[in-house]
Amino acid sequence: MDLDIPRHIAIIMDGNGRWAESRRQSRIRGHEQGAESVRAITRECARLGVEQLTLYAFSNENWKRPRAEVSFLMRLYQRYLIKERKEIMDNNIRFINIGRTEVLPGYVQKELQKTIAMSAENTGMLMCVAINYGGRVEIMDAAKRFAAEVKAGTHEVDDLDEELFAKYLYQPSMRDPDLLIRTADEMRISNFLLWQLSYSEIWVSPICWPEFREEHLMKGIEAYNQRIRKFGALKT
Ligand code: IPE
Ligand code: IPE
Numbered sequence: 001m002d003l004d005i006p007r008h009i010a011i012i013m014d015g016n017g018r019w020a021e022s023r024r025q026s027r028i029r030g031h032e033q034g035a036e037s038v039r040a041i042t043r044e045c046a047r048l049g050v051e052q053l054t055l056y057a058f059s060n061e062n063w064k065r066p067r068a069e070v071s072f073l074m075r076l077y078q079r080y081l082i083k084e085r086k087e088i089m090d091n092n093i094r095f096i097n098i099g100r101t102e103v104l105p106g107y108v109q110k111e112l113q114k115t116i117a118m119s120a121e122n123t124g125m126l127m128c129v130a131i132n133y134g135g136r137v138e139i140m141d142a143a144k145r146f147a148a149e150v151k152a153g154t155h156e157v158d159d160l161d162e163e164l165f166a167k168y169l170y171q172p173s174m175r176d177p178d179l180l181i182r183t184a185d186e187m188r189i190s191n192f193l194l195w196q197l198s199y200s201e202i203w204v205s206p207i208c209w210p211e212f213r214e215e216h217l218m219k220g221i222e223a224y225n226q227r228i229r230k231f232g233a234l235k236t
């Protein structure tokens with residue numbers, strides 16, 4: 001059977017801590033191992049012909065975690081960005097990000113910018129990392145930018161429709177996710193892509209992110225293929 005490959009897959013990579021704790025290891029080991037899953041899943045998505053992959057790496061709310069865990073995560077993103085640059089280039093991946101990056105440590109911002117610039121001309125899969133991202137803040141930021149343009153006289157309030165509003169989001173060219181995957185059996189959105197997920201198919205895996213591999217992704221794609229997307233209309 002020929003599978004319909006979702007054009008945009010978004011993933012809430014969850015369960016790093018639980019995976020580590022179940023093996024009597026520190027949560028940090030779970031995050032480290034999670035980076036291996038990012039590599040495997042990114043490569044597989046590129047191979048399958050997925051057009052866009054969006055990964056939730058750090059939420060606006062994750063600052064509430066212990067300082068040591070947050071610092072470790074920041075250093076891990078820095079290391080990931082340096083180490084995986086070759087992999088990104090070899091797979092012709094164009095790397096972008098969403099989120100309020102301006103408050104991230106300088107060493108993370110620097111590596112993000114380098115990876116974005118280096119891969120800007122790549123023509124393969126678009127890989128978007130959500131880091132210091134929150135859906136509510138994204139919508140609020142968009143509203144502020146539109147309001148500023150109204151104030152400046154560039155737009156009238158009545159110009160606003162869904163299509164125009166979407167242009168003020170962090171990555172206006174991003175299509176809405178077709179499939180949202182969340183790992184570690186958690187059935188919530190946790191402030192991810194609130195605008196863009198309106199009609200995405202949601203699939204939850206019991207597998208914790210550090211163990212999530214190609215075969216699990218395939219299960220998600222198979223489940224997606226069983227869904228009937230209606231967008232509010234009737235089944236055709
Ligand atoms: C996801 O794993 C990684 C981040 C949120 C950065 P968690 O760290 O949330 O793992 P659990 O949910 O505690 O198991
Ligand atoms: C969502 O996971 C954020 C990321 C995966 C980066 P969390 O583990 O932070 O979400 P909650 O707190 O369980 O909702």
Ligand code: MG
Nearest residue numbers: 014015016017
């Ligand atoms: Mg979690």
